[in-house]
Amino acid sequence: MAQGWRGKEAIEMATTTGVSKEEFKNAKLYKSVHGIDMEEFYTSGHRTCQGCESALVMRDFVKASGPRTVVTGATGCMYVANTSYMTTPWVVPWMHTQLGGGGASAVGMAAGLRALMRKGKIPDEKINVINFSGDLGGGDMGLGGISGALQTDYDMLIIIYDNESAANTDIQATNMTPWGAQTTFTPTGSKKRIMHDKWKKNVAPMLAIGHPNCKYVATACATFPPMDYMNKVKKALSIGGPTLIHTMDPCPKGWDYHPRYSGDLGQLAIKTGIFPLYEIIKGEVNYTYDARKTKRVPVREYLEKQGRFSHFIEDDFEFVQSRVDEMWNDWEIPGVAPIKGWLSVRR
């Protein structure tokens, strides 16, 4: 029988080994909500939808990062709905980058700042370099550029904010849109009920496993568990080198639900286990919400609250549930490394 990948070792094989508990001692992690800074660096001026969780992803990362930060944002809702000329919500320096330019833009800024500091052209200090790109911009078009960025040794954080569609262009399917979802590119019809028949691309582990310079990759949800996302930002920024966070952002317009339920849906995405929550620190996987140990909420409760799945019949709910069960029960490392037997060593 072929030898499959085995747990932690499998990840360590591909990335750096060893985790020190000391790792984040300078990260100044939040211990309670009362410790969270009151000052905002992403304020009024944007015109995102009510209940937009991607906007919360913006607000929280820059709060965690603080004022000594420079940011680029790839084209997408978080560009177009966020930054209208003369009404910017950004208190820190912010610049647009092209849809697939996220990774490269961070490299450019980090390289520029490093050169200027080394040559004494600007004062030497720690400046956080952050790019955010959407699931289409970062997860599809800009994947090569993010890969290139993660191969460098520059200190920077790339956030793939994932609202599971090309939201800005009016909700088209991306490779991170969940199976079966209706989008303007994948409507349901009388002949074909399911137009989007791809499973969500597993982008964070793919990037973690392939890039030995990258010491920190995490998935996150801005609202759940509390502070988890902001602390992940702090960890990413303190560990050094290129890092990546993939966030799951409920989007009332694209997912078709009332804006008041954004928080609930984020929580359900985690509790149903459809979106696994973890961090990969120097090759070690740490579940920040361990759906292996908790009783998972049936995915149906998450799916049926969203209009984009309103065409689902019993078979569809069951299919999604079976795939999620498989991920948690049968994967070598649930949510991260593939199903047993997918990869094996030839004898």
Added chain:
Amino acid sequence: MTTELVDRKIYEREELATGTDAVAHAVRLADVDVFSAYPIRPYTGVMDRLAKFIADGKFDSEYIIADGEHSQFEIAKHASSVGARAFAGSSGTGWLYATEALAATATDRLPLVALVGNRALDDPGAFGVEHNDAMLVRDLGWLIVWASTAQEALDTTLIAYRVAEDPSVMMPCAVAIDGGYLTHSQHIVKIPTKEAVQKFLPPYNLGTRRMHPDNPVSIAPQINEDWGMEIRRQNWEAARRARGVIYRAYKEYNEVFHSSYANPFFEEFMMEDAEIALIGMGTVTSAAKAAVKLLREKGVKVGYVKLRWFRPFPAEELRESLSEVRAVGVIDRDFAHGGPDDGGVLFNDVRAALYHSSNRPQIVDFIGGLAGREISIEDVARMVRITANHKGEGELVTWIRVREGNGAGMERKGGD
């Protein structure tokens, strides 16, 4: 390779250098902070050389090997946005792969300098020179300048930074050199000293647009019809101002380096009392000059204009220079299929400029040297004959050295 003929205060030495070597020296001397590389012939030599400078500790810069030209130019653009002097470059299809980033660099008004080692576009793949790659950005807010010798490539790269970074300009600049003929041919080049370069080239200062926590600005937020016109207009005005800055830059360059650039926009060769003029860009210049010399010996009143700056285009200066000639022949190392009168890109720009000339000479076009094909002295002599004999009727465009019909043999048709 040193001789005592060079002024030691200005030049550190002479070196046998290719066009790309010469540009690499300029980049090093300009104290570039960040450069990003991606391989494609024939521009690549410049990155090979810069990498070696880094490896040998002769150059202090961040050096990034990008994952593609789109990233390569996004990296350079964003390095420039934090106030770092940046350099990148490409050729042919690689330059096109970067197009989106190229356009945004121009509209962001970031003074990146890039080398274009001109190369034919795919398909079919070809290594030889063609000017369509660099010309692609001609309307986008890039300054574009052609150099035709290695020394000129070095000088022009330094001048490019000076012009691009001028506070009244702030536009990216492409330095174009012909693939093969200049990227890979060696010339004796005088390498300036760092001190002299510092005297000529002030530090890059992006001012209030610099991305730094001390200067919290938002760059390039989304606009609508409310502001787009004004932003385009500012860029248009900057391109107009660039003309004056180019004059100033060459004057300063001549002063610091004792060089003798006269009109910065183009070089006039035997243009006094010329009745016929040819105009071209890049390395076709050597064949053109040789042909003009030979014909002058035979009493033909012909001259040659070597155009350097293609953007901004020196329309007024050309009208002046060509005000006495009877006929002009334009050499296009490019194509513009289906364009006005089926002429090349340069042809139609020259024609547009001369429309407002008082004497309005006859203008014909020569398309030649595509995909790296040679343009010989004899070819240029033929162009002069065709230009001189043109009566203002019939074909305006002649393809030079092309197999016609079914492609059998090198039939030489048309005009003479």
